[in-house]
Amino acid sequence: MKRLISHIKTEEIKKILLISHPNADPDAFCGLHALKLILNRILSNLEIEIFAEGLSSLSEQIAAELNIEISAEIQNFSPDLVILFDVNNVNNIGPISEQIKLDTKSIIIIDHHAAPPNIEDYSPLSVIDDNAISATEIIFDIFDQMDIQLTPEEAFLILLGMLYDSRHFILGSLRSFSIVPKLIESGADYSRAISILRIPMSRPEKIARIKAAQRLEILEIKDWIILTSHVSSYEASACRALLNLGADVVIVTAEKKNEVRISARSTTRFYEQTKIHLGKDIMEKLSSIINGVGGGHATAAGCNGTQNAKEANEQIIKILESLLQEINNNNQL
Structure with a gap:
């Protein structure tokens, strides 16, 4: 990430688009917003937009609870840099992918899925760790290694993403368990996170399962x-x-x-x-x-x-x- 920060400074990047997969789940949605907050805090004069082709029902609930808005479309925004988050391929971001391929000078991937072939050819500064339980876990690691202290809001968003993708740590690892106390120390409210992630199953989802x-x-x-x-x-x-x-x-x-x-x-x-x-x-x-x-x-x-x-x-x-x-x-x- 230090290379990415240096890249942003040296290339005089002013506009960044943070984007994830369609129907963004809480790991993707919370990670996008946490990344925006952190980058805006440590780098000045940046214009950052977040985009996802729709949110999952649980992400919509989180957005409403935390009063977070996310762009449903990108208009008149030509980014100098695109960061793909919780998605490892520009083809996986929905219809906007063709526009991204044509207009973007630089693409960075932050993800916990297996790296696609030839990623170094088009995204040499990417951070991909398929041993991570969640993509938000990678955000924590990146800024922890840079000794950047998280705010309570940033820590809470990362905790939400980790809880969701680990299925409340049923899939947790020693690494992910070690991160949680640090997030709580930074001000994340564990009980509130558990409460927000509880959502009754909708009737259509029940019928689909049956x-x-x-x-x-x-x-x-x-x-x-x-x-x-x-x-x-x-x-x-x-x-x-x-x-x-x-x-x-x-x-x-x-x-x-x-x-x-x-x-x-x-x-x-x-x-x-x-x-x-x-x-x-x-x-x-x-x-x-x-x-x-x-x-x-x-x-x-x-x-x-x-x-x-x-x-x-x-x-x-x-x-x-x-x-x-x-x-x-x-x-x-």
């Missing part, structure tokens, strides 16, 4: 239980629900006119025993099939595109079968 269960198909591959299903929306929520039924891997597809979204989840046990990374080994390989992009984490990943949902699902199963057969063959040697 329909996903009604439509599920069960496959057994090398003693692993694989579930597939389809819904019109809330595919990530449906994935989580089906995984809790006892599956090892779940694939849920949402398809509308000219839009295909596929969400995948696996258990930690599945990843630890097979080392199959849903983001790298599966979702990234679907880009050409769905005419879009895919990626994510070892146990949670997804892809977004415009076509061939059925073909993409068939390819996912083929990849899983091939990888699991290879693992089985190796174990017999």
Whole structure:
């Protein structure tokens, strides 16, 4: 980050656009705002805009609770620098991506998903750590290493993002647990954060989960239980629900006119025993099939595109079968 700060100063950057993925979740939304607050505080004469192609329902609740506004569109703003946050590829930020590619001189990525190929070619100053539980965790690390003390508001935003992406630290690591006391020392209110992140499940989301269960198909591959299903929306929520039924891997597809979204989840046990990374080994390989992009984490990943949902699902199963057969063959040697 010191190189980034130096880059901003030496290149006389005056306008920065902070941007994340569509339907920005609390890790993305809170991280964007925390990053804006910190950069505005440590660097003078900067004009910073935040943009995301829509917010999740929980992010909207947080925005209302904290009185935070985020741009729904970017007009008459030509940034000198774009920082992609909680997203590792400019193609994953929605329709604005083409404008960003054409108009932007410099792109920086801050993310906890696996780095895309050839990232050094177009974003040499990026900070990517796929061992981090959340993207907001990376923000803390960056400024902690620079000995920059967080304000209570900044610390609270980072705590919200970490709590959300770690599922209230069910997925926590020693590193993430060690950060929380420091955030509280900086003024973050842990009890309030827990309270804000509680939101009743909406009726449409409940129905999507039930329909996903009604439509599920069960496959057994090398003693692993694989579930597939389809819904019109809330595919990530449906994935989580089906995984809790006892599956090892779940694939849920949402398809509308000219839009295909596929969400995948696996258990930690599945990843630890097979080392199959849903983001790298599966979702990234679907880009050409769905005419879009895919990626994510070892146990949670997804892809977004415009076509061939059925073909993409068939390819996912083929990849899983091939990888699991290879693992089985190796174990017999």
